[in-house]
Amino acid sequence: MLFNSFAFFVFLPIVFFLHWKVFNKKKQFQNLFLLAASYFFYGLWDWRFLFLIVASTLVDFYIGQHIYKSNSLNQRKKLLWFSIIFNIGILFFFKYYNFFIDSWVSLFHIFGIELKNTWTLKVILPVGISFYTFQTLSYSLDVYHKKITPTTNFISFATFVSFFPQLVAGPIEKASNLLPQITQKRTFNYTKCTEGLKLILWGLFKKVVIADAIAPIVDDIFQNYANYSSSTLLLGIILFSFQIYGDFSGYSDMAIGTAKLFGIELISNFKFPYLSRNISEFWQRWHISLSNWFKEYVYFPLGGSQYGLTKSIRNISIVFLISGFWHGANWTFIVWGSIHALLYIPIFYTKNNRKYSNTIVAQTTLLPSAKETINIITTFSLVSLSWVFFRAQSITEAFGYLKQVFTNFSFEIYQHPSGYRMIDYYLILILFIIYEFRIRKNERAPFNFSPKALRFILYTLIIFCLVLFFDDQTDRSFIYFQF
Numbered sequence: 001m002l003f004n005s006f007a008f009f010v011f012l013p014i015v016f017f018l019h020w021k022v023f024n025k026k027k028q029f030q031n032l033f034l035l036a037a038s039y040f041f042y043g044l045w046d047w048r049f050l051f052l053i054v055a056s057t058l059v060d061f062y063i064g065q066h067i068y069k070s071n072s073l074n075q076r077k078k079l080l081w082f083s084i085i086f087n088i089g090i091l092f093f094f095k096y097y098n099f100f101i102d103s104w105v106s107l108f109h110i111f112g113i114e115l116k117n118t119w120t121l122k123v124i125l126p127v128g129i130s131f132y133t134f135q136t137l138s139y140s141l142d143v144y145h146k147k148i149t150p151t152t153n154f155i156s157f158a159t160f161v162s163f164f165p166q167l168v169a170g171p172i173e174k175a176s177n178l179l180p181q182i183t184q185k186r187t188f189n190y191t192k193c194t195e196g197l198k199l200i201l202w203g204l205f206k207k208v209v210i211a212d213a214i215a216p217i218v219d220d221i222f223q224n225y226a227n228y229s230s231s232t233l234l235l236g237i238i239l240f241s242f243q244i245y246g247d248f249s250g251y252s253d254m255a256i257g258t259a260k261l262f263g264i265e266l267i268s269n270f271k272f273p274y275l276s277r278n279i280s281e282f283w284q285r286w287h288i289s290l291s292n293w294f295k296e297y298v299y300f301p302l303g304g305s306q307y308g309l310t311k312s313i314r315n316i317s318i319v320f321l322i323s324g325f326w327h328g329a330n331w332t333f334i335v336w337g338s339i340h341a342l343l344y345i346p347i348f349y350t351k352n353n354r355k356y357s358n359t360i361v362a363q364t365t366l367l368p369s370a371k372e373t374i375n376i377i378t379t380f381s382l383v384s385l386s387w388v389f390f391r392a393q394s395i396t397e398a399f400g401y402l403k404q405v406f407t408n409f410s411f412e413i414y415q416h417p418s419g420y421r422m423i424d425y426y427l428i429l430i431l432f433i434i435y436e437f438r439i440r441k442n443e444r445a446p447f448n449f450s451p452k453a454l455r456f457i458l459y460t461l462i463i464f465c466l467v468l469f470f471d472d473q474t475d476r477s478f479i480y481f482q483f
Helices: 006-021 027-043 048-067 073-110 130-146 153-163 174-185 190-223 230-261 279-285 286-297 309-327 330-351 371-391 395-407 422-438 452-469
Strands: none
Touching: 006 027, 027 048, 027 153, 048 130, 048 153, 048 174, 048 286, 130 153, 130 174, 130 190, 130 286, 130 371, 130 452, 153 174, 153 230, 190 230, 190 286, 190 452, 230 371, 230 422, 230 452, 279 286, 279 371, 286 309, 309 330, 330 395
16 A cells, blocks of 8 residues: 555545544554554555564564573574574565575676576565564664663564554664554644644655656656767756655655654654765765664674774775665665765765764755855765666666766757656756755754745645646555565
């Protein structure tokens, strides 16, 4: 079930009503109902994969219990490794098995040895597997390191793992934030609900009017890049940058907003990343929950930046390579991660990686300074060029696209084969950029301004655009569902 579907907007009000009107007497009733609703939500994709979620939930629930009770360090380590191997194992099998088999066959082909892909399986990638395996694994790690006390309530833990707003594409929640909210009884809060509805509306606008509307244009340019000049290919890069941002941040806004309807606060996942002034700030603002996960559970255990420059650079490189590989079973993602490592390391070396940690662009002024503007444009350009590898189907295609950008110098006015009025898309995108800059100080309050009449006009315009661009017949799944 997609957030941008009619089915979801039938499902959500029913779940909301039953949660607050029928199952609101006890927290156990609330959680049991949310668990059932979450399993139904996920099962509509493929009910068979519910067994994977249940298995992962059972394993880490009981692993957490036994790690906490054990006084033997050796026993605790064995239990933790069981959790790691189990979670990474199912992730490896469903997401990477065919990738490694195909890579192995290709490697032998280079040396003139032909192998048949007899071991390749037709494995379907379960939606959200990269997210919920990381979430349950972090629970076991936190219990092992005694950062949290494991819950003894299986229903609460199962709800934490499968909470439907963030189940299939995050944010990746830590148990220390989400689990306490689930284990306590929730009461209806009108303010939270209105905040949630506003975030859902804004997220839906990003998804439908920004991401989905320009997706056909991006598809045409990338699929036919050999036929276009550099100006059109640069347009395709820029549009894909906003497509993936509108798609993923739109999902995150809707997830956070939906959770608010049930009295639960999820962590922020995006904070206007395209207003970043260097690559380090970009990764503090893009897919924040994943960045924090890798920092806490990979970078710090490797030693972080405590053991000299060489090992720090090694650790940074490992994190970015794993992050790239996490996104998909394709060499393009590994190259994408490597590019960001190469962009990040000089900033780390010059000790500018924390320069913008606690500031936002034009924090006390109406417009950014000339230096800030140059830094934003430079960072956006580097990030956008790296997106070519993220979007391309192969490394060959990515390099072919970039070669056309830097060799086929000419200017043309792009026209989509279907005859879209491109000026409409450009105008909407420009207004969107201006509005995002205006609300840059608070990503959770997209409509926090006066007077009410102006807000009403904006709501009306957004709803009009949603009706105009919404297409329930076209499959416009969220991009990150494939990860």
